Amino acid sequence: MIGRLKGSVVSISEDTALIDVNGVGYEIYAAPRVLQDMGVGEDATLSIETLVREDLIRLYGFPSENERQAFRLLQSVQGVGAxxxxxxxxxxxxxxxxxxxxxxxxxxxxxxxGVGKKLAQRIVTELQSKAGALAGSTGEVIAMAARKKAAGVAPSDLSLSAKADAVSALANLGYEGIEARRAVARAAEAMDEPGVEALIKAALKELAAA
Structure with missing residues (x-):
């Protein structure tokens, strides 16, 4: 299976890019934001997920191995395709x-x-026990934080469970999820192993200043 490609971008369409690797052209499917970062004639290096079915072989490209792993994990949820x-x-x-x-x-x-509330709820439910894998190469850190949280022990490292709790608290206060996550991320950058309460207060200041 192909897991990585490095070559020159020949052409870009709405949902694919053609990449020349030593004279062989590979058609790569990718998210629009990934394709927008490419340029014809420029070099590109992508992590590749190869999907093989009875009637086709399709390559999906990602800028990082983390995204490739997340793409694979998402498809483990019933009803979620590529x-x-x-x-x-x-x-x-x-x-x-x-x-x-x-x-x-x-x-x-x-x-x-294309993802409705019902499917989104299924994704949340089925991935709760697999959340650590969403971080790809840092999965062990996140999984450890999740285990410590379940055991009632304060997490170290990136205080990932604290960040998740802070995001949840802000969401309960009425802030949009993506807005809350970005505020928490900004607040966490200036703190060493922040606790949930301190992180929430700092994130609220970030939201007020935005």
């Missing part, structure tokens, strides 16, 4: 998707084109 998974990664990064799942933010997930 089109749905790409749509979600168009509006949410793997980190934001993790926050949305842990905070049970159905609204944020349903912002993706």
């Amino acid at each position: 089109k749905h998974a790409l749509a979600m990664l168009q509006v949410l990064t793997p980190s934001e998707l993790y926050d949305a799942v842990t905070a049970e933010d159905v609204t944020a997930i349903s912002r993706a084109h």
Whole structure:
């Protein structure tokens, strides 16, 4: 299976790019934001997910291995296909998707084109136990934080469970999920291992200043 490609961009269409690798052209499907960052004649390096079916072989490209893993994980949910998974990664990064799942933010997930509230709820429900994998290479850190949270122990490292709790608290206060996650992320950047209460206060200041 093809897992990574590096070559020159030959052409770009609405949902695909043609990449020349040593004289062989590969048609790559990708989210619009990924295609928009490409330029004809420029070099591109993408993590590739290869989907093989009876009637086709299709390559999907991502700017990072984290996104490829998130794309694969999303399709483990019943009713979620490649089109749905790409749509979600168009509006949410793997980190934001993790926050949305842990905070049970159905609204944020349903912002993706073609993903209704019912499907978004199923994604949240089925991925609750797999949330750590959404961070790809940092999955062990997140999984550890989730285990510590469940055991009632304050997490260290990036205080990921604290961030998720802060996002959930802001959502309960009426802030939109994506807005709350960005405010929490900005607040966390200036803090060392922040607690939930301190993170919420700092995030509210960020929201007030926006």
